[in-house]
Amino acid sequence: MTGYLLRRLGxxxxxxxxxSVLVFIMLRLTPGDPIDAYINPSAPMSPExxxxxxxxxxxxxxxxxxxxxxxxxxxxxxxxxSTQRSGVAVLPLVLDRIWPTVLLMGAGLAIAIVVGIAxxxxxxxxxxxxxxxxxxxxxxxxxxxPPFLTGLLGLWFFSTQLRVAPSGGMLTPGAPFSxxxxxxxxxxxxxxxxxxxxxxxxxxxxxxxxxxxxxxxVRTARAKGVREVWVILKHATxxxxxxxxxxxxxxxxxxxxxxxxxxxVFNWPGMGLLLVNAVNGRDYPVIMCATLVIGACVIVxxxxxxxxxxxxxxxxxxxx
Amino acid sequence: xxxxxxxxxxxxxxxFAMNRQALLGLAILAPILTCVVTYDLWWGFGPNDIDLxxxxxxxxxxHPMGSDGVGRDVLARLMQGGRTSLMVAVISVAISxxxxxxxxxxxxxxxxxxxxGLMRFVDLAMTLPPxxxxxxxxxxxxxxxGPTIIVIALLxxxxxxxxxxxxxxxxxxxxxxxxxxxxxxxxxxxxxxxxLPNCIDIIVVYATLQVANAILLEAGLxxxxxxxxxxxxxxxxxxxxxxxxxxxxxxxWQWMFPGGALVVTVLAINFIGDGLRDAFxxxxxxx
Numbered sequence: 179m180t181g182y183l184l185r186r187l188g189x190x191x192x193x194x195x196x197x198s199v200l201v202f203i204m205l206r207l208t209p210g211d212p213i214d215a216y217i218n219p220s221a222p223m224s225p226e227x228x229x230x231x232x233x234x235x236x237x238x239x240x241x242x243x244x245x246x247x248x249x250x251x252x253x254x255x256x257x258x259x260s261t262q263r264s265g266v267a268v269l270p271l272v273l274d275r276i277w278p279t280v281l282l283m284g285a286g287l288a289i290a291i292v293v294g295i296a297x298x299x300x301x302x303x304x305x306x307x308x309x310x311x312x313x314x315x316x317x318x319x320x321x322x323x324p325p326f327l328t329g330l331l332g333l334w335f336f337s338t339q340l341r342v343a344p345s346g347g348m349l350t351p352g353a354p355f356s357x358x359x360x361x362x363x364x365x366x367x368x369x370x371x372x373x374x375x376x377x378x379x380x381x382x383x384x385x386x387x388x389x390x391x392x393x394x395x396v397r398t399a400r401a402k403g404v405r406e407v408w409v410i411l412k413h414a415t416x417x418x419x420x421x422x423x424x425x426x427x428x429x430x431x432x433x434x435x436x437x438x439x440x441x442x443v444f445n446w447p448g449m450g451l452l453l454v455n456a457v458n459g460r461d462y463p464v465i466m467c468a469t470l471v472i473g474a475c476v477i478v479x480x481x482x483x484x485x486x487x488x489x490x491x492x493x494x495x496x497x498x
Numbered sequence: 499x500x501x502x503x504x505x506x507x508x509x510x511x512x513x514f515a516m517n518r519q520a521l522l523g524l525a526i527l528a529p530i531l532t533c534v535v536t537y538d539l540w541w542g543f544g545p546n547d548i549d550l551x552x553x554x555x556x557x558x559x560x561h562p563m564g565s566d567g568v569g570r571d572v573l574a575r576l577m578q579g580g581r582t583s584l585m586v587a588v589i590s591v592a593i594s595x596x597x598x599x600x601x602x603x604x605x606x607x608x609x610x611x612x613x614x615g616l617m618r619f620v621d622l623a624m625t626l627p628p629x630x631x632x633x634x635x636x637x638x639x640x641x642x643x644g645p646t647i648i649v650i651a652l653l654x655x656x657x658x659x660x661x662x663x664x665x666x667x668x669x670x671x672x673x674x675x676x677x678x679x680x681x682x683x684x685x686x687x688x689x690x691x692x693x694l695p696n697c698i699d700i701i702v703v704y705a706t707l708q709v710a711n712a713i714l715l716e717a718g719l720x721x722x723x724x725x726x727x728x729x730x731x732x733x734x735x736x737x738x739x740x741x742x743x744x745x746x747x748x749x750x751w752q753w754m755f756p757g758g759a760l761v762v763t764v765l766a767i768n769f770i771g772d773g774l775r776d777a778f779x780x781x782x783x784x785x
Binding site: 469472 | 622625628710714717718721722737740741753761765
């Protein structure tokens with residue numbers, strides 16, 4: 179198990195390095211000179227001063243050297259300064275934004291997992307019935323609706339029509355911090371984020387459970403006289419959960435995408451909003467750092483998924 | 499030989515014609531496509547015609563879907579937007595399908611090192627959230643129809659390349675391919691004559707579902723202001739208007755109609771794609 183973990187961690191670090199190379203190259207392919215960000219447009223500089231500045235920033239070096247210099251600084255947490263907000267260091271700016279996003283995604287995923295699995299079980303048990311049909315229709319529409327559209331609809335309905343939800347943000351500005359205030363702001367975007375995921379989880383859970391319910395050991399359990407509720411919850415659901423766990427782990431990327439859009443709709447001060455604003459303002463140090471932090475989170479989640487999978491399914495010997 | 503090779507395709511077509519959900523998808527998509535392609539022949543307003551007597555008005559007889567903040571007809575913009583969105587989606591999927599096939603083919607036929615290198619790259623591209631790449635690429639490419647097509651095309655090929663590679667690796671060992679190779683066929687011949695026809699099911703299903711995905715990607719990018727820029731209209735940038743609280747609250751027709759068109763179109767294409775998948779691979783539809 180430890181060897182497996184170390185190997186997965188090693189691969190993860192390699193992927194992170196590869197990602198940093200990729201993003202570094204992509205950002206240097208952009209039209210425009212990176213030196214422009216350091217020049218005051220209203221005060222023209224002499225070519226000598228420009229060359230001096232270029233030399234001081236290391237921009238006269240070949241690309242691989244620039245990359246290594248960037249990497250050496252990044253390894254000790256120095257990602258440079260934001261070009262959009264002058265003098266603000268990038269790393270604290272990005273790290274500050276992690277927990278709001280984690281909160282939003284965590285709440286959204288938790289709702290999606292509970293609702294999706296319950297609805298999937300219900301659909302499989304009531305296969306072909308009216309409620310199964312209704313759930314299938316909900317799931318098809320949920321998968322086809324982009325998060326920013328459900329976000330707009332939810333904001334319009336709950337905030338402008340019913341007036342029961344705040345119109346965005348994470349806390350009421352100026353008010354003292356309170357958990358209720360936070361929850362009141364969190365509940366709507368989290369529920370909206372969960373829609374697409376619940377739909378996907380439900381679809382997988384339903385078909386996986388239907389497959390398991392046709393297995394011999396389920397028939398055996400029924401023949402032994404085990405009550406139907408136990409057959410479904412204990413014998414069938416536990417086995418049907420396996421592919422669903424893989425699905426949940428592999429859709430974490432989609433969840434991040436959804437969170438980015440919902441953060442834009444709800445003005446939620448997370449990584450997504452930061453990244454979108456950085457892209458709009460071509461703030462490359464922030465884009466670079468945020469991309470790497472998100473990449474690292476995804477890689478860690480993937481490793482955790484594999485471990486959970488091994489814990490739930492004893493047939494898998496991770497040590498092998 | 500041609501008559502016999504039409505067999506599996508014809509059987510798939512028959513299975514597709516029996517699939518109610520897929521037919522429903524076609525029935526929804528056909529009128530949308532017709533409207534979007536032909537609207538300028540029969541609709542009185544152009545997407546950028548300004549009617550100063552009707553600014554931010556709700557649905558009326560003259561403007562059945564209302565008008566926007568500068569007096570443009572929402573219905574006309576909706577249909578022109580559909581044209582833009584569908585065109586961007588179809589062209590970008592065509593490009594990414596070609597890239598996906600070529601990369602998959604190169605991995606399968608290009609030797610061990612090409613294979614390992616390409617597949618690790620695909621792993622990397624698949625691990626990371628697509629939206630992140632989308633944003634990074636968009637920050638480089640800028641806004642407009644051309645850059646948006648390129649961004650979406652560059653994002654969508656990795657999954658296809660992996661499926662094509664798996665199919666071609668299997669095909670490479672089949673007797674008829676070994677025989678063709680033995681008779682001196684080169685790689686281009688093997689790929690076009692044997693590889694492509696035997697991957698056609700993967701490609702058709704993938705491309706169909708990917709069109710739905712590409713429509714959503716375009717809408718997402720334009721919604722964030724990074725895709726198609728006004729005055730050009732697309733479903734995404736019509737939704738972008740709703741980021742203003744006034745439009746969201748007081749002029750819902752300006753964003754609800756494009757939102758509805760988006761969801762209905764994507765749903766219909768997903769139905770068709772699922773139907774095609776079940777038609778090509780009858781086992782996948784058993785549960």
